[in-house]
Amino acid sequence: MIEKKLLLDREEKAILVSVVTREQRENQVVEYLDELAFLAETAGAITVKRFIQKLPAPDSRTYIGKGKLEEIKEFALSKGINLAIFDDELSGAQISNISDAIGIKVIDRSDLILDIFANRAKTAQAKTQVELAQYQYILPRLRGMWKHLERQGGGIGSRGPGETEIETDRRIIREKISLLRKRLLEIDKQSFTQRKERGEFIRVALVGYTNVGKSTIMNLLSKSEVFAENKLFATLDTTTRKIVWELTPFLLSDTVGFIRKLPHHLVESFKSTLDEVKESDILLHVVDISHLQYEDQINVVKTTLAEMKCADKPAIMIFNKMDKYETQTFDEWLAPEIKEQILRDLKERWEGETNHNCIFVSATERRNIDALRDTILQKVKELYQIRYPYKTSFY
Secondary structure (H helix, E strand, O other), X not given: OOOOOOOOOOOEEEEEEEEEOOOOOXXXXXXXXXXXXXXXXXXXXXXXXXXXXEOOOOEOOOEOOHHHHHHHHHHHHHHOOOEEEEOOOOOHHHHHHHHHHHOOEEEEHHHHHHHHHHHHOOOHHHHXXXXXXXXXXXXXXXXXXXXXHOOOOOOOOOOOOOOXXXXXXXXXXXXXXXXXXXXXXXXXXXXXXXXXXXXXXXXXXXXXXXXXXXXXXXXXXXXXXXXXXXXXXXXXXXXXXXXXXXXXXXXXXXXXXXXXXXXXXXXXXXXXXXXXXXXXXXXXXXXEOOOOOHHHHHHHHXXXXXHOXXXXXXXXXXXXXXXXXXXXXXXXXXXXXXXXXXXXXXXXXXXXXXXXXXXXXXXXXXXXXXXXXXXXXXXXXXXHHHHOOOOOOOO
16 A cells, blocks of 8 residues: 555544435434544544535535535635535545535545545555555546545545556556455455364354444453544454353454445455454344434444345344443433333343343443353353254363
């Protein structure tokens, strides 16, 4: 991957832009913009203002109408805004037209996520996967996008392979994509060999929406120091640890988080990383119960798992951040018996929906972690008994 400037000299001031169409509810678009703001913050930008326009469908040339473009241009000039982030994927022509109209740098949600991934990638595999996704993103946008590709100023959206105009010729990019795919195949073969060498251990994988606390739970269960941070996509590379509880060994893996509107190029590029999920025996689906849209996040994860043909794997749903949930839900004047009833109703509901395959914890407060360990251990032992009924010892 080309050497890039990964840290900003200063935080970029950004505006967020989205469209409410007939197919969307306005509160849904607001929720998506909340997430886009978190993505922008993760990338190092300060969100100054949001612009939402109601249209039957996004404009094919400029995504939004001329009046809204003029409003954005005036605001950007008056407030010193240097970046506009659009919540939907834009074509190369749209990026060029919008940039010409408002006079500042324009990126879309996919470009922003790619930028974050480029910043977070540490291993050779992750770097190669991100670079492949970047070139796949650029290739169909070459026409009308030359100005956008001249990324000389640094900052968000500048971590892509921003080379000279002649080097962004379609033929050269296709050659690079081909080379990166071959490189990934070699890395995948090495990863496959490593997974085969793990023997007959039961494999358990942490999955879930991004920033739900998977890495924190990984650290608690494995007593390791996996990087955990309150930002989106803190974990890109799969981390696997061998755990032994009550003389029962198994492998626990932390995986990249899912998100709405994840660029399909990234999904394609990260298939090898997600193989850890495909080859797992048990899924630990971690949920941030304190998030206002946690049920939508559950559905995003379930949909992604179904697309990966992993929906039928044995799973335990871990409702994390119960401490935050209680703080947000209860006030100091609420009677204790009412609090208990609310928590009881919540647990009974999800126990019914998951066939009792769920548990409520707080990773930061280490609440109910012993019960979580017991639940996982029971599942692992059950699978060992099914798979190796005549084996009396794992060592």
